[in-house]
Amino acid sequence: MPLQPIKFYQTGSFVVGNRLLDPDERAVQARIDRTNSLNCGHRACQGCGEALGARYALDAAMRATGNQMVAVNATGCLEVFSTPYPETSWRIPWLHSLFGNAPAVATGVAAGLKAKGRSDVRVVGQGGDGGTVDIGFGCLSGMFERNDDVLFICYDNEAYMNTGVQRSGATPPAARTTTTPAIGPEPGNVFGQGKNVPAIAMAHEIPYVATATVADLRDLEYKVTRAMDFRGARYLHVLVPCPLGWGSASGDTIRIARLAKESGLFPVFEAEGGEVTDVSKIRRRVPVEDYLRLQTRYAHLFGEHGHPGTVARIQAVADRNIRRFGLVEGE
Amino acid sequence: MLRQVEGSRAVADAVALCRPEVVCAYPISPQTHIVEALAAHVKSGRLSPCEFVTVESEFAAMSVAIGASAVGARAYTATASQGLLYMAEAVYNASGLGLPIVMTVANRAIGAPINIWNDHSDSMSQRDSGWIQLYAETNQEAADLHVQAFRIAEELSLPVMVCMDGFILTHAWEQVDTPSQEEVDAFLPAYEPRQVLDPADPVSIGAMVGPEAFTEVRYLAHARQMQALELIPDVASRFAEAFGRNSGGLVHPYRTDDAETIVIALGSVLGTIKDTVDEMRRDGVRMGVLGITSFRPFPLDAVRTAVGEARHVVVLEKALAVGIGGIVTANVRMAVTPERVSTVIAGLGGRAITKASLHRMLADAIAGRLEPLTFLDLNHELIGNELARMAAGRRSGPMAENLLRDLGAVASRIG
Numbered sequence: 080m081p082l083q084p085i086k087f088y089q090t091g092s093f094v095v096g097n098r099l100l101d102p103d104e105r106a107v108q109a110r111i112d113r114t115n116s117l118n119c120g121h122r123a124c125q126g127c128g129e130a131l132g133a134r135y136a137l138d139a140a141m142r143a144t145g146n147q148m149v150a151v152n153a154t155g156c157l158e159v160f161s162t163p164y165p166e167t168s169w170r171i172p173w174l175h176s177l178f179g180n181a182p183a184v185a186t187g188v189a190a191g192l193k194a195k196g197r198s199d200v201r202v203v204g205q206g207g208d209g210g211t212v213d214i215g216f217g218c219l220s221g222m223f224e225r226n227d228d229v230l231f232i233c234y235d236n237e238a239y240m241n242t243g244v245q246r247s248g249a250t251p252p253a254a255r256t257t258t259t260p261a262i263g264p265e266p267g268n269v270f271g272q273g274k275n276v277p278a279i280a281m282a283h284e285i286p287y288v289a290t291a292t293v294a295d296l297r298d299l300e301y302k303v304t305r306a307m308d309f310r311g312a313r314y315l316h317v318l319v320p321c322p323l324g325w326g327s328a329s330g331d332t333i334r335i336a337r338l339a340k341e342s343g344l345f346p347v348f349e350a351e352g353g354e355v356t357d358v359s360k361i362r363r364r365v366p367v368e369d370y371l372r373l374q375t376r377y378a379h380l381f382g383e384h385g386h387p388g389t390v391a392r393i394q395a396v397a398d399r400n401i402r403r404f405g406l407v408e409g410e
Numbered sequence: 411m412l413r414q415v416e417g418s419r420a421v422a423d424a425v426a427l428c429r430p431e432v433v434c435a436y437p438i439s440p441q442t443h444i445v446e447a448l449a450a451h452v453k454s455g456r457l458s459p460c461e462f463v464t465v466e467s468e469f470a471a472m473s474v475a476i477g478a479s480a481v482g483a484r485a486y487t488a489t490a491s492q493g494l495l496y497m498a499e500a501v502y503n504a505s506g507l508g509l510p511i512v513m514t515v516a517n518r519a520i521g522a523p524i525n526i527w528n529d530h531s532d533s534m535s536q537r538d539s540g541w542i543q544l545y546a547e548t549n550q551e552a553a554d555l556h557v558q559a560f561r562i563a564e565e566l567s568l569p570v571m572v573c574m575d576g577f578i579l580t581h582a583w584e585q586v587d588t589p590s591q592e593e594v595d596a597f598l599p600a601y602e603p604r605q606v607l608d609p610a611d612p613v614s615i616g617a618m619v620g621p622e623a624f625t626e627v628r629y630l631a632h633a634r635q636m637q638a639l640e641l642i643p644d645v646a647s648r649f650a651e652a653f654g655r656n657s658g659g660l661v662h663p664y665r666t667d668d669a670e671t672i673v674i675a676l677g678s679v680l681g682t683i684k685d686t687v688d689e690m691r692r693d694g695v696r697m698g699v700l701g702i703t704s705f706r707p708f709p710l711d712a713v714r715t716a717v718g719e720a721r722h723v724v725v726l727e728k729a730l731a732v733g734i735g736g737i738v739t740a741n742v743r744m745a746v747t748p749e750r751v752s753t754v755i756a757g758l759g760g761r762a763i764t765k766a767s768l769h770r771m772l773a774d775a776i777a778g779r780l781e782p783l784t785f786l787d788l789n790h791e792l793i794g795n796e797l798a799r800m801a802a803g804r805r806s807g808p809m810a811e812n813l814l815r816d817l818g819a820v821a822s823r824i825g
Contacts, residue, residue: 146609147609148609149481149607149609151477158617158618159618162614162617162618163617163618163619163620164614164617164618164619164623167614167617169612169614170612171609171612172607172608172609172612172613173607173612173613173614173615174477174480174607174614174615174616175614175615175616175617176473176476176477176500176503176507176616177473177499177500177503179469179499180469180470180473180476180499180500183465183469183470183473183474183477184473184474184476184477184480185477186463186465186470186473186474186477187432187434187463187473187474187475187476187477187478187479187480187481187485188477188478188480188481188607189477190432190461190463190474190477190478190483191431191432191461191477191478191479191480191481191482191483191485192481192483193459193461194431194432194459194460194461194478194483195431195459195481195482195483196459197481200609217466217467217469217470218466218467218469218470218473220466221465221466221467221470224466225463225464227463
């Protein structure tokens, strides 16, 4: 492994090096007392966005709760790569029940703790996009509607990766998955389908909804910490690139997540009580092509037999997000 | 305290006395009155601390119970019929995780055709889910079984399903003795979980187990059910000591000692069968009844002992294993020589099981005329008509509608 020189100066991504900050201002992940909630030794792929997101999110939640926390996990990559007995990467109380019931199990944990007088112990439910937007959606909506005291985190890698990259309700248009093959006149996933769960969460008027990506991990830590300021149902939707499913280089995970945000395809925002309270502006706007070209799931859109019209439709999606959320200063 | 009370209310009151800390409620007939009464217990503050969670589905109901139980809270829910099937994945999960949840099943048929009335199709479909299954004969027993169920569940770290006949018991007003809070507190110790989600001692619960140990995990589930064969009668006798009445246990033999024919059944129909047997006894027929209270674990030895040397065993079942016949029968045949056992399917979808029908059927049994598989009071003419229609043309239409049209029934009726 090449030696990584420590940088004592501001980095190219507007991120301030931790060593310049007071200890209290440093990232949770930079602190010596971080909990390593999802510890090393797990079986995630190289460059896994979900492992990165979960580690940062849960360490931040542990810090925010004074280590008084229980996590409930839906079936999926995160569950499988972290645990086969007798090994477990979890250094927190962790429960896996089923694929479709993590939000309801989390509700049960919160209810049980409340009845036992342990409201100081907080509950985080988590799952991938399948366990959140598809099979777990009924339980998620029920948890939101009752305003149960649960933070649910969706690590969205936009398909069923654990079972081998099948389409989910979070798969974007034109993306190739094993059930939306890149063949025919409109290759990949069809346009006009899929659901926007952050918006649906906001429609429940729950106390806090936010989106984040693994490109801005300080922002992810902040949003988890902020979520823990509220009681009631909270939802955090984190975009986590999947090198295996997206056909991207494992070293490009953070770069791709950043391009998703900077292109406008993935709006990063916060909402309270159903109203958007803050958006992360795009710093250097990029065309969606910059994002798409790094992923073989979109390879059919480019080259001699490409589909420039489809790329233009995806660009229109990004442009609409930019207008809708005011993602670009002055637009 | 003796009261004239609806069965659902008696059960809800008994459950409340067990101090559940989380109750999950989703409405489905005929279980609704139980959770309605528990809602009042919680909302009035009589049952406290308790979180009453009105979930969005039965699948969520069992899932909330799983989460609550995993943090060491005593969890309860109730369901029936389609609801039990809708939560089936979580039902298996609860037992696999070893969580001592107690659930009432207000037994009801499973559609299609949709039918809200009583039979045992629902709980029988979950007989292999790893849950202990206890079947109540009366409302008194239903109430008592819940008090015993929490104790059995928590001692073994296994969930317990208390099955009571929908409407026949749940909606029947009967005299029920409800114990005092002090009596139940003395009988039911606080829940001490074997595994718990505790920030002070973090564990991972519910992770993957591969072929290297899966068989052993399943075997241990079986072994704990075998322990339940000892524990269930033990808890019943302790209950009798504490409350002065017999409820629960593995089986209820009735006049079986010298019986040449024994009828085996589960649930509320036992009362009708006992009355019929009493009448036949007056005519000199050596007939007995064996009620099975614990269907899971299945008490092979107790059934074998109770059946003894009886020549005929008639298993009266409120469920049908389509394509083979009896479900309880298959279990009974593991306890006694199979040639002696015949199956009578009865009471499906709420059809009344009358003494007159039982007399006719049992007369056939004594005379050796009973087929290995009999459907009590089957309307052969109705079936003949529909079979003829189906033979006459391809587009014969919805079968259930045709039958009702033939009957001229304007609304479903019981009995």
